[in-house]
Every structure is written in C-alpha cells, then in structure tokens.
Amino acid sequence: MVSAIFSGVAIYFVFWWITLFLMLPFGVRSQHEDGEHAPGTDPGAPVRALMLRKVIWTTIISLTLYGIAAWSYYSGLLNVARLSRLMGFSD
Numbered sequence: 001m002v003s004a005i006f007s008g009v010a011i012y013f014v015f016w017w018i019t020l021f022l023m024l025p026f027g028v029r030s031q032h033e034d035g036e037h038a039p040g041t042d043p044g045a046p047v048r049a050l051m052l053r054k055v056i057w058t059t060i061i062s063l064t065l066y067g068i069a070a071w072s073y074y075s076g077l078l079n080v081a082r083l084s085r086l087m088g089f090s091d
Contacts, residue, residue, distance in 0.1 A: 008070070015069070016062040023054045023061070 027050050032043040072078035084090045 012066045015066045019062040020058045023058050
C-alpha cells in the first residue's frame with residue numbers, strides 16, 4: 001500500500017515537472033523584445049518570468065493529465081499487457 005502511494009506521487013511529480021518545462025516559454029518577453037535592457041544582462045533574458053502563474057497552471061494541467069492516466073490505469077485501459085500488445089511485443 002505504501003509503495004503504491006509513493007509510486008503515485010513519483011508519477012505525479014514526473015507529470016508536473018514535464019508540464020512545467022512545457023509551460024516555461026509561454027508569455028515570456030525578452031529584454032530585447034521589450035526594449036528594456038538592464039546593463040550587464042543578456043538581451044534574451046526575460047523581463048518578467050511570471051513563475052507563480054506558470055506554477056499554478058502547471059499544477060492544474062498536471063493534475064488533469066494525472067487524473068486521466070490514473071483513470072485509464074484503474075479502468076483497465078492502460079496496463080502492461082495491453083500496451084505490449086499495441087506495441088507488437090507479444091502475440
């Protein structure tokens with residue numbers, strides 16, 4: 001039971017981390033695009049990263065994806081035997 005909980009948390013963490021990396025480029029304006037260049041910084045550096053907004057959206061999207069994956073697993077749509085058959089690894 002405990003290992004199932006830790007496995008679920010680990011899988012959710014992977015969903016969250018991948019979703020965060022997908023969300024990072026959205027809404028970012030560089031100093032070059034905005035016309036505000038701080039001395040000593042790269043022109044491609046973001047003016048505002050908007051990280052709190054991205055973390056909130058990352059959590060919402062990853063919870064949705066994790067919920068779909070968990071539902072698929074517990075309903076029997078996503079299991080090792082079925083995936084092996086779909087990929088052509090078993091007869």
